Every structure is written in C-alpha cells, then in structure tokens.
Amino acid sequence: DAGVTQSPTHLIKTRGQQVTLRCSPISGHKSVSWYQQVLGQGPQFIFQYYEKEERGRGNFPDRFSARQFPNYSSELNVNALLLGDSALYLCASSSWTGSNTEAFFGQGTRLTVV
Amino acid sequence: AQSVTQLDSQVPVFEEAPVELRCNYSSSVSVYLFWYVQYPNQGLQLLLKYLSGSTLVESINGFEAEFNKSQTSFHLRKPSVHISDTAEYFCAVSAMDSSYKLIFGSGTRLLVRP
Numbered sequence: 001d002a003g004v005t006q007s008p009t010h011l012i013k014t015r016g017q018q019v020t021l022r023c024s025p026i027s028g029h030k031s032v033s034w035y036q037q038v039l040g041q042g043p044q045f046i047f048q049y050y051e052k053e054e055r056g057r058g059n060f061p062d063r064f065s066a067r068q069f070p071n072y073s074s075e076l077n078v079n080a081l082l083l084g085d086s087a088l089y090l091c092a093s094s095s096w097t098g099s100n101t102e103a104f105f106g107q108g109t110r111l112t113v114v
Numbered sequence: 115a116q117s118v119t120q121l122d123s124q125v126p127v128f129e130e131a132p133v134e135l136r137c138n139y140s141s142s143v144s145v146y147l148f149w150y151v152q153y154p155n156q157g158l159q160l161l162l163k164y165l166s167g168s169t170l171v172e173s174i175n176g177f178e179a180e181f182n183k184s185q186t187s188f189h190l191r192k193p194s195v196h197i198s199d200t201a202e203y204f205c206a207v208s209a210m211d212s213s214y215k216l217i218f219g220s221g222t223r224l225l226v227r228p
Contacts, residue, residue, distance in 0.1 A: 004157070033214065042118075042204050042218030043158070056214050090157055094214075103216065105150075105157035 002027070004093050004106035012112045013081050021076045021109045025093030031055075032074040033103065034066060037088040049074055078111075086113045116141040116207050120219035128227050129197055135190040135222045137179075137205030146213060147188040148206040149179055152221075158204065164188065200226045 005024045013019050025032050031050040035043035045058040049068035063079045072093075078085055088110050092103040117140045127133045139145065146165050150158040162173040169181040179190045188205060205219040 031214065033216075035216075040220075042120075042206075042220050043216070045215045045217070048214045050214070056212065058215070092158075102160055102163070105159070107155075107157045 004091055004104050006089075006091050006106040006109050008109060009107065010110045010112075012114060015081055015083060015113055017081050018077065018079045019081060019111060021078075021089050021091075021111070023074045023076070023091030023093075023106060025072050025074070025091075026104055029093040029095050029104075030072050031094045032068055032072065033092045033094075034074070034076045035090040035092065036060075037090055037108070038084075039087070043090055046076070081113045083113050086111060116143075116145060116209055116217045118205050118207055118217055118219035120205055120222050122222045123220070124223045124225060126225045126227060127195055130194050132193050133191065133195050133199075133224065135203050135205075135224065137188045137190065137219060139186050139188065139205070139207045141186075141207060141209060144210045145207040146210060147179075147181055148208075148216065149177070149188070149190050150204045150206060150218075152202040152204065154201075161190075161203070195224070195226045197226050197228060199224060 007022045033048040034046040037043040047066045048056040052068045066076045068074045088108040090108045091106045094103045119138045148163045149161040151161045152158050162171045164171050164181045172178045177192045202221045204221045206216045208216050
C-alpha cells in the first residue's frame with residue numbers, strides 16, 4: 001500500500017507569492033493534519049481535517065488555509081509568503097479522530113522563500 | 115496547554131554503547147506520549163507510544179521508554195546502539211481531550227560513532 005504522498009517535494013517561491021501544497025493520505029484514512037517544521041525545530045501543528053471539516057487549528061496567521069476533498073486528499077495554501085515561512089511542511093494521515101490513533105507522516109514538502 | 119522539553123540537542127555516543135534521550139512534558143490534563151524518529155530528508159516515523167497500561171513501552175528495534183507521571187518524563191533508552199540509529203528523535207504529546215494535535219519537542223540528534 002502507498003503511504004502518505006506529498007507534492008511537490010521541493011519548491012522555491014519569492015516573498016509575497018502564494019503556494020499550494022498537496023497531500024494524499026493512506027487509503028482508508030479520513031483524517032489529514034498539517035505541520036510546519038522549521039530547520040532545527042520540532043514540527044508545529046497547523047491544521048487537522050476530518051471528513052472534509054476543519055477539526056483543529058494551530059497558532060498560525062490567516063495567511064495559512066487548507067481544505068480536504070471528497071477523496072480525503074488535502075491542500076495547504078499559504079498566501080503572501082514571508083521568508084519565515086521557509087520550512088518543511090509535513091502531512092500526516094490517520095484513520096479517525098476522537099481517540100488517539102497512529103499518525104503516519106509523509107516525507108514532506110521543502111519550501112524555500114527567497 | 116501542553117509543552118515538551120528535550121534538553122539535549124545532540125547526543126554523541128559510540129556504537130554498542132547505551133543511550134538515553136531525555137523528554138519532559140508539561141500538561142494540565144492527561145496526555146498520550148510518543149517518540150518519533152526522523153532520518154535525513156525524510157518524514158517522521160513513530161518509534162513507540164504510551165497510551166495507557168504498563169508504563170514501560172518497547173519498540174521492535176530495541177528502544178524502550180518509560181512513562182513517569184510524578185516526574186512528567188518519558189525518556190527513551192536503548193542498551194546498545196548501532197550506526198543506523200543515527201537520526202533526529204522527537205518526543206511528542208497529545209492531550210487526551212484533543213488527541214488529534216501533536217505537540218513536539220525541539221528534537222535530539224543522536225550521533226552514533228564507530
């Protein structure tokens with residue numbers, strides 16, 4: 001079975017631009033979460049979606065948004081990019097919410113803002 | 115709110131020596147506890163987790179961690195490390211009432227030398 005897939009693997013954007021990152025969860029998983037990992041730090045929670053609804057949001061500005069599609073894949077959008085948005089963006093999928101189950105992480109998208 | 119502290123940013127150790135990676139957490143509610151491993155240019159992989167029951171949990175590759183509620187700790191140990199254990203290790207918690215959200219520590223780089 002395929003694991004969590006993220007695309008693209010790397011990209012470079014200019015300050016002020018907008019970016020869309022994509023994530024396909026493991027087949028059968030209905031929950032997708034997004035994390036930002038700045039170099040040298042642990043991942044920070046951005047969003048969780050379950051059954052196409054936002055179930056949790058971290059402490060990130062409104063420039064960050066996300067959505068989940070009927071096939072449970074997800075997109076993370078970041079507007080008006082800042083240099084500080086440079087990071088590894090990780091997507092995690094799990095089978096359901098309400099109680100803890102294992103989160104499976106993708107390999108991430110490395111975003112560089114110049 | 116929850117927080118995780120990993121005091122050691124890097125732990126160098128010789129091959130076949132024992133190692134302990136320290137993790138302390140803070141939370142006003144009961145939590146689940148996790149250790150994740152991240153190899154270079156990869157996403158996170160779950161190493162082991164404590165949800166309930168026995169306070170000593172083990173992974174399939176020889177790591178173990180013990181939940182100590184009084185000391186709010188969840189230290190990771192291995193009696194004999196291999197070169198292949200070189201990686202970044204992250205301790206994480208999630209509150210039982212919001213288990214979708216993982217709070218990570220800043221990570222400890224385990225560097226195993228021959």
